[in-house]
Amino acid sequence: MKIFSAQQIYNADKFTIEKQQITSDVLMEQAATKLFEWIHARLRGTQVNIKLFCGIGNNGGDGIALARLLHEHGYSIQVHVVNYSEKRSKDFLLNLERIKENKIWPDFINEDSDLPEISPNDIVVDAIFGIGLNRTPDKWVGRLIQHINASQAFVLAVDIPSGLPMDRSPWNTYYVIEASYVLSFQVPKLVFFLPETGVYVNQWELLDIGLDAEILEKTDAAYELVGRQEILPLYRPRLKFSHKGTYGHSMIIGGSYGKIGAVQLASNACLTTGSGLVTAFVPKCGYQSLQTSVPEVMVLTDEDERNISKITLPFVPDVIGIGMGIGTEEKTAKAFGNLLKEMKAPMVIDADALNILAKNPKMLKDIPEKSILTPHPKELERLIGAWEDDFDKLEKAKTFAKEHEVILVIKGAHTIILYNGKGYVNTTGNPGMATAGSGDVLTGIITGLVAQGYEPLYATIFGVYLHGLAGDIFASQQGYEAVKASEISTMIGRGFMDILSPPEVVEDREKG
Numbered sequence: 001m002k003i004f005s006a007q008q009i010y011n012a013d014k015f016t017i018e019k020q021q022i023t024s025d026v027l028m029e030q031a032a033t034k035l036f037e038w039i040h041a042r043l044r045g046t047q048v049n050i051k052l053f054c055g056i057g058n059n060g061g062d063g064i065a066l067a068r069l070l071h072e073h074g075y076s077i078q079v080h081v082v083n084y085s086e087k088r089s090k091d092f093l094l095n096l097e098r099i100k101e102n103k104i105w106p107d108f109i110n111e112d113s114d115l116p117e118i119s120p121n122d123i124v125v126d127a128i129f130g131i132g133l134n135r136t137p138d139k140w141v142g143r144l145i146q147h148i149n150a151s152q153a154f155v156l157a158v159d160i161p162s163g164l165p166m167d168r169s170p171w172n173t174y175y176v177i178e179a180s181y182v183l184s185f186q187v188p189k190l191v192f193f194l195p196e197t198g199v200y201v202n203q204w205e206l207l208d209i210g211l212d213a214e215i216l217e218k219t220d221a222a223y224e225l226v227g228r229q230e231i232l233p234l235y236r237p238r239l240k241f242s243h244k245g246t247y248g249h250s251m252i253i254g255g256s257y258g259k260i261g262a263v264q265l266a267s268n269a270c271l272t273t274g275s276g277l278v279t280a281f282v283p284k285c286g287y288q289s290l291q292t293s294v295p296e297v298m299v300l301t302d303e304d305e306r307n308i309s310k311i312t313l314p315f316v317p318d319v320i321g322i323g324m325g326i327g328t329e330e331k332t333a334k335a336f337g338n339l340l341k342e343m344k345a346p347m348v349i350d351a352d353a354l355n356i357l358a359k360n361p362k363m364l365k366d367i368p369e370k371s372i373l374t375p376h377p378k379e380l381e382r383l384i385g386a387w388e389d390d391f392d393k394l395e396k397a398k399t400f401a402k403e404h405e406v407i408l409v410i411k412g413a414h415t416i417i418l419y420n421g422k423g424y425v426n427t428t429g430n431p432g433m434a435t436a437g438s439g440d441v442l443t444g445i446i447t448g449l450v451a452q453g454y455e456p457l458y459a460t461i462f463g464v465y466l467h468g469l470a471g472d473i474f475a476s477q478q479g480y481e482a483v484k485a486s487e488i489s490t491m492i493g494r495g496f497m498d499i500l501s502p503p504e505v506v507e508d509r510e511k512g
């Protein structure tokens with residue numbers, strides 16, 4: 001699903017109005033009706049105080065129109081107009097007139113007004129600012145936002161939590177609504193998925209307000225949200241008359257004394273994802289434990305006992321996954337540098353192999369085309385330098401990925417994959433996966449998919465999704481705390497089954 005910028009949403013808005021020959025207030029009414037239906041389906045007339053805080057732009061207009069619909073259906077409402085500017089939008093004013101015709105008299109909050117009381121049992125509708133926010137809210141509006149956040153009431157944000165800009169981190173982190181739930185119009189917003197801004201969102205859901213399909217289709221979005229719908233077409237079925245050679249030979253290179261488990265995790269995940277053959281290359285000390293723990297994996301050893309010092313491959317693998325537990329010793333860095341020069345097929349580069357690259361930027365030019373780099377935030381910083389905020393990070397990372405022609409995976413709660421100027425935002429995974437070795441499993445999964453013939457970009461998108469899904473399935477059975485990297489691998493098979501199962505079973509995963 002495409003993620004639009006604010007400007008693209010305004011364009012889609014305008015296009016819809018022109019093509020469908022409607023007026024803009026009709027679109028607002030559609031939006032308000034969808035909001036109303038969502039609330040009504042859950043409350044079913046329950047008597048609870050609904051306090052609507054409405055700005056003076058179109059987000060506020062949505063709020064006012066919603067208030068009218070709630071009132072018409074017998075709900076107890078109070079409308080507070082947050083009067084932060086003289087420049088009221090046309091459709092806000094129209095809806096203000098309509099609500100007055102219904103004998104509802106909003107309370108106007110200005111700079112010197114007392115803040116209205118909010119009980120923890122109230123429902124607050126946040127329609128103060130929408131996607132039009134372009135500067136920090138005034139102090140008194142900020143105080144109101146803090147007052148709402150302190151109320152403990154359920155806060156339903158319209159379109160986007162007020163105070164959250166669409167294209168940068170907030171100017172003042174206290175001046176942003178901490179929404180309990182966000183009902184967002186038509187398309188997801190990038191800020192929902194970034195660590196600095198996603199914290200204000202909690203849960204979100206999209207409402208289809210009828211923006212024209214043609215404009216949604218033809219707009220090129222810089223980011224795409226990856227759900228099951230995007231994943232299923234990437235799946236490559238296993239063929240009846242295939243053999244293990246059909247599914248590729250993966251090489252997993254890594255480990256050092258005390259860190260052989262990382263290779264074990266990656267090799268096991270690689271096999272479980274379907275790689276036909278897997279060979280691990282480790283320092284001598286890893287031989288026995290690997291042979292015993294993952295019997296399906298073939299093992300080659302370095303001449304060095306504790307570290308990788310010279311990588312000699314007796315065959316040409318289809319793909320190499322490298323870096324887990326490998327360390328950053330001088331001799332290891334040299335061996336990795338030589339391998340980069342020799343290898344033509346794409347590699348999946350992780351962990352200390354990334355740290356070696358960061359320390360030796362000259363090596364970057366030797367990375368095989370369409371290789372996949374999987375840094376966590378600290379490793380990313382070593383590669384691309386410090387950033388100002390999440391948007392700056394994405395821009396810097398995009399530039400890096402383009403310059404070196406690699407697929408860059410920024411790992412996190414919503415892992416983002418960058419390639420050739422475009423971003424793919426993952427939707428699976430959970431905080432249980434913040435655990436030792438879960439990155440090693442991801443490297444194994446992606447390597448296993450490349451081995452089977454998935455295009456590197458698709459292998460990455462599919463692999464990141466599958467990894468998170470396997471973690472989600474495990475967590476749904478045993479809870480977040482019990483998620484261990486090795487347990488994620490045990491659910492890879494269930495993950496595939498989930499991806500291939502009929503849609504109604506997995507519908508709930510499409511929400512945030």
Ligand SMILES: NC(=O)C1=CN([C@@H]2O[C@H](COP(=O)(O)OP(=O)(O)OC[C@H]3O[C@@H](n4cnc5c(N)ncnc54)[C@H](O)[C@@H]3O)[C@@H](O)[C@H]2O)[C@@H](O)CC1
Nearest residue numbers: 013028057058059129130131132133134135136137159185
């Ligand atoms: N296509 C869509 O998705 C539709 C969007 N609609 C609503 O329209 C909203 C966008 O409306 P607007 O463009 O009117 O913008 P907002 O309602 O977000 O903000 C109102 C205006 O306030 C001004 N402003 C920005 N930052 C400010 C600040 N810190 N202090 C004071 N004033 C500030 C700006 O001039 C802005 O246009 C969406 O979020 C959505 O709720 C709906 O009405 C229907 C259609």
Ligand SMILES: Nc1ncnc2c1ncn2[C@@H]1O[C@H](COP(=O)(O)OP(=O)(O)O)[C@@H](O)[C@H]1O
Nearest residue numbers: 376411412413429430431434436437438439440
């Ligand atoms: N809060 C979270 N929500 C979802 N996924 C997470 C979260 N924290 C970590 N992960 C995932 O777990 C993996 C951790 O990788 P990494 O930090 O490299 O672990 P390690 O180095 O221990 O192997 C990544 O795929 C990341 O996206």
Ligand SMILES: [K+]
Nearest residue numbers: 126129160162
């Ligand atoms: K809002």
